Amino acid sequence: xxxxxxxxxxxxxxxxxxxxxxxxxxxxxxxxxxxxxxxxxxxxxxxxxxxxxxxxxxxxxxxxxxxxxxxxxxxxxxxxxxxxxxxxxxxxxxxxxxxxxxxxxxxxxxxxxxxxxxxxxxxxxxxxxxxxxxxxxxxxxxxxxxxxxxxxxxxxxxxxxxxxxxxxxxxxxxxxxxxxxxxxxxxxxxxxxxxxxxxxxxxxxxxxxxxxxxxxxxxxxxxxxxxxxxxxxxxxxxxxxxxxxxxxxxxxxxxxxxxxxxxxxxxxxxxxxxxxxxxxxxxxxxxxxxxxxxxxxxxxxxx
Amino acid sequence: xxxxxxxxxxxxxxxxxxxxxxxxxxxxxxxxxxxxxxxxxxxxxxxxxxxxxxxxxxxxxxxxxxxxxxxxxxxxxxxxxxxxxxxxxxxxxxxxxxxxxxxxxxxxxxxxxxxxxxxxxxxxxxxxxxxxxxxxxxxxxxxxxxxxxxxxxxxxxxxxxxxxxxxxxxxxxxxxxxxxxxxxxxxxxxxxxxxxxxxxxxxxxxxxxxxxxxxxxxxxxxxxxxxxxxxxxxxxxxxxxxxxxxxxxxxxxxxxxxxxxxxxxxxxxxxxxxxxxxxxxxxxxxxxxxxxxxxxxxxxxxxxxxxxxxxxxxxxxxxxxxxxxxxxxxxxxxxxxxxxxxxxxxxxxxxxxxxxxxxxxxxxxxxxxxxxxxxxxxxxxxxxxxxxxxxxxxxxxxxxxxxxxxxxxxxxxxxxxxxxxxxxxxxxxxxxxxxxxxxxxxxxxxxxxxxxxxxxxxxxxxxxxxxxxxxxxxxxxxxxxxxxxxxxxxxxxxxxxxxxxxxxxxxxxxxxxxxx
Numbered sequence: 001x002x003x004x005x006x007x008x009x010x011x012x013x014x015x016x017x018x019x020x021x022x023x024x025x026x027x028x029x030x031x032x033x034x035x036x037x038x039x040x041x042x043x044x045x046x047x048x049x050x051x052x053x054x055x056x057x058x059x060x061x062x063x064x065x066x067x068x069x070x071x072x073x074x075x076x077x078x079x080x081x082x083x084x085x086x087x088x089x090x091x092x093x094x095x096x097x098x099x100x101x102x103x104x105x106x107x108x109x110x111x112x113x114x115x116x117x118x119x120x121x122x123x124x125x126x127x128x129x130x131x132x133x134x135x136x137x138x139x140x141x142x143x144x145x146x147x148x149x150x151x152x153x154x155x156x157x158x159x160x161x162x163x164x165x166x167x168x169x170x171x172x173x174x175x176x177x178x179x180x181x182x183x184x185x186x187x188x189x190x191x192x193x194x195x196x197x198x199x200x201x202x203x204x205x206x207x208x209x210x211x212x213x214x215x216x217x218x219x220x221x222x223x224x225x226x227x228x229x230x231x232x233x234x235x236x237x238x239x240x241x242x243x244x245x246x247x248x249x250x251x252x253x254x255x256x257x258x259x260x261x262x263x264x265x266x267x268x269x270x271x272x273x274x275x276x277x278x279x280x281x282x283x284x285x286x287x288x289x290x291x292x293x294x295x296x297x298x299x300x301x302x303x
Numbered sequence: 304x305x306x307x308x309x310x311x312x313x314x315x316x317x318x319x320x321x322x323x324x325x326x327x328x329x330x331x332x333x334x335x336x337x338x339x340x341x342x343x344x345x346x347x348x349x350x351x352x353x354x355x356x357x358x359x360x361x362x363x364x365x366x367x368x369x370x371x372x373x374x375x376x377x378x379x380x381x382x383x384x385x386x387x388x389x390x391x392x393x394x395x396x397x398x399x400x401x402x403x404x405x406x407x408x409x410x411x412x413x414x415x416x417x418x419x420x421x422x423x424x425x426x427x428x429x430x431x432x433x434x435x436x437x438x439x440x441x442x443x444x445x446x447x448x449x450x451x452x453x454x455x456x457x458x459x460x461x462x463x464x465x466x467x468x469x470x471x472x473x474x475x476x477x478x479x480x481x482x483x484x485x486x487x488x489x490x491x492x493x494x495x496x497x498x499x500x501x502x503x504x505x506x507x508x509x510x511x512x513x514x515x516x517x518x519x520x521x522x523x524x525x526x527x528x529x530x531x532x533x534x535x536x537x538x539x540x541x542x543x544x545x546x547x548x549x550x551x552x553x554x555x556x557x558x559x560x561x562x563x564x565x566x567x568x569x570x571x572x573x574x575x576x577x578x579x580x581x582x583x584x585x586x587x588x589x590x591x592x593x594x595x596x597x598x599x600x601x602x603x604x605x606x607x608x609x610x611x612x613x614x615x616x617x618x619x620x621x622x623x624x625x626x627x628x629x630x631x632x633x634x635x636x637x638x639x640x641x642x643x644x645x646x647x648x649x650x651x652x653x654x655x656x657x658x659x660x661x662x663x664x665x666x667x668x669x670x671x672x673x674x675x676x677x678x679x680x681x682x683x684x685x686x687x688x689x690x691x692x693x694x695x696x697x698x699x700x701x702x703x704x705x706x707x708x709x710x711x712x713x714x715x716x717x718x719x720x721x722x723x724x725x726x727x728x729x730x731x732x733x734x735x736x737x738x739x740x741x742x743x744x745x746x747x748x749x750x751x752x753x754x755x756x757x758x759x760x761x762x763x764x765x766x767x768x769x770x771x772x773x774x775x776x777x778x779x780x781x782x783x784x785x786x787x788x789x790x791x792x793x794x795x796x797x798x799x800x801x802x803x804x805x806x807x808x809x810x811x812x813x814x815x816x817x818x819x
Contacts, residue, residue: 078725087716089716089804090716091739092739092818093815102724106726106730106734107724107725112390122439122442151814153815168723171723171725173723194418270765279662296783
């Protein structure tokens with residue numbers, strides 16, 4: 001689990017800019033992510049975390065620069081990248097098991113198969129049984145097997161997010177993107193979900209790109225932490241940049257007790273001071289970009 | 304440590320080139336156009352020969368509209384043929400494919416195999432065929448065997464429901480006085496509460512007083528009607544404008560039980576008189592006399608062989624005749640209105656379709672349908688087509704625009720999620736968007752049912768041979784209020800029942816609705 005440096009890059013961003021009607025949101029983002037990494041991205045509100053995720057997902061294109069996956073340009077969302085949103089990830093009109101099976105059905109059935117199945121269910125029984133077995137395996141993994149026949153509106157927020165994760169993971173995407181999946185949960189559920197996602201990552205060795213606004217969560221969960229921030233002195237440029245790109249030192253698996261250690265708090269304070277504090281405008285040369293994979297995205301002012 | 308390559312990603316490209324034919328939707332649309340072609344041509348369709356001879360029809364018929372619909376119909380015909388050919392090709396293709404992954408249920412569909420592999424595959428397929436057929440027969444058999452069990456389950460359920468009814472019926476009767484007195488006391492309490500809280504904003508009226516209050520206006524109306532009727536009948540006992548209760552009851556009986564007798568003429572143009580009775584009452588009286596005289600063995604024989612039977616066989620009840628005619632028109636119009644849902648769906652889902660259709664439908668929606676009624680009667684003639692077209696022109700734009708708005712309400716996240724799960728474009732439309740909007744659209748259809756009836760009556764009032772609106776406007780000439788009232792009540796009841804069916808269907812089938 002520890003040595004990522006031998007693995008190949010799965011996702012690369014080169015000098016990516018994003019701007020809406022002249023206003024720059026992302027300013028020169030360069031990034032390489034290796035297979036199997038758990039990358040967390042934090043940043044203050046409005047720094048363009050979700051914009052960056054949408055660029056990776058393919059629902060938006062960068063206005064300048066390129067975003068590639070496996071050395072191919074990302075053009076639109078496809079099944080190689082799974083996504084878990086904060087809300088609206090689940091389909092309300094299906095029960096939990098159908099939600100999880102939906103992706104398999106979409107992939108292996110055509111449109112006509114879906115309607116033929118409604119008329120002649122016995123023709124598809126064998127295949128559906130295999131799908132349901134697979135879905136049950138994943139539901140067991142997220143601990144919701146006994147809720148398989150409930151509808152999403154009958155579940156709590158944490159359960160809903162777990163179903164959404166199962167729904168995304170059953171497709172075995174190359175990268176799993178998570179856009180503040182724990183944003184709407186209370187503290188207790190949130191911590192349980194952090195441990196759950198982390199364990200799931202250790203089991204499956206899935207590449208995960210995790211976006212959050214909670215710094216503690218980001219440090220606790222990731223193997224690599226990226227801070228996006230718009231608070232820096234930059235000679236009139238706006239838009240967010242990567243101001244921090246560090247490797248999280250703790251080995252896997254991590255107990256929750258590390259959150260209360262001295263080292264953890266020091267890292268947290270440092271990052272909060274450097275990236276998330278709007279009153280602290282610091283010089284562009286001071287960016288803390290020490291990860292081995294970090295591209296030199298730092299341009300000195302005036303060059 | 305190296306992770307396994309994701310094999311399924313190899314075949315992901317298939318999801319984008321998947322077949323684009325939503326089969327059942329195509330069939331539905333073909334049926335819609337067949338129905339329309341039926342009315343435009345006014346000929347009986349012989350299905351198989353028509354399908355084969357559609358080009359000759361185009362050149363035989365000079366009607367512009369029929370040609371347009373024939374073209375659309377031909378388009379869909381070609382699509383279905385193409386779909387069948389493609390499906391056949393597809394089903395053959397998997398014979399030429401090597402399954403590389405052991406124990407995988409994914410069938411790789413884009414890898415060619417060697418001749419040996421292919422022949423093994425074909426051999427295996429042929430060897431498996433009897434087993435597969437046997438499996439199919441077994442599953443059908445299993446379904447048939449399970450049928451009695453299902454029926455028995457239903458019977459058991461009904462039995463359980465009957466068993467759950469109160470056993471001590473006498474006890475219920477004995478408790479009735481106490482029950483009513485309790486209700487009365489409760490009503491008094493709630494009345495006092497009402498006096499105290501009448502002008503308060505956030506109060507909850509009680510169950511009993513709510514019932515009484517909601518009945519008040521109905522009772523006032525009935526009382527006013529009664530007074531007017533009594534006054535007018537005191538002046539003129541033959542008054543028809545405000546019929547009394549007896550007159551109304553006779554009108555009900557006349558419209559429901561009296562059959563619509565068609566007079567037959569002989570060669571000289573004179574009415575053939577048969578000795579059948581002229582009213583239901585008369586027929587029943589004759590039969591009862593015959594039974595008393597011992598002409599029939601029992602009542603059942605009387606009903607089957609008597610004069611009443613012959614009387615009823617002469618024709619149909621006026622109300623039933625009109626309801627059938629109007630119902631047919633509404634049904635055909637509803638088929639087109641449901642087709643409007645598809646138009647709205649495409650308009651909302653595909654931006655280019657939106658650009659083509661949106662402004663046009665918006666403008667079409669603003670045309671008052673009743674204003675184009677004369678044009679419709681001139682273009683389509685006095686037949687059924689004009690009346691159905693009036694309903695469709697009046698209601699379909701509303702349905703289309705409402706569906707469009709509902710599609711726009713679907714969260715973008717859901718579409719992106721679908722794309723990340725490998726859905727093709729039509730799959731996103733029909734399997735993600737459509738199931739989400741359909742209950743809301745059905746609600747709109749339900750609310751627009753009133754407009755459907757309005758346009759139906761407007762169309763029938765001008766020219767028709769039968770129909771609820773037609774009858775109301777015909778008997779208006781004789782100021783036959785005793786016939787108009789039953790018709791008004793009947794059409795309201797029908798509309799209410801349709802509304803109730805829709806409501807129950809939506810609340811039972813789509814329980815997830817409005818619960819997010």
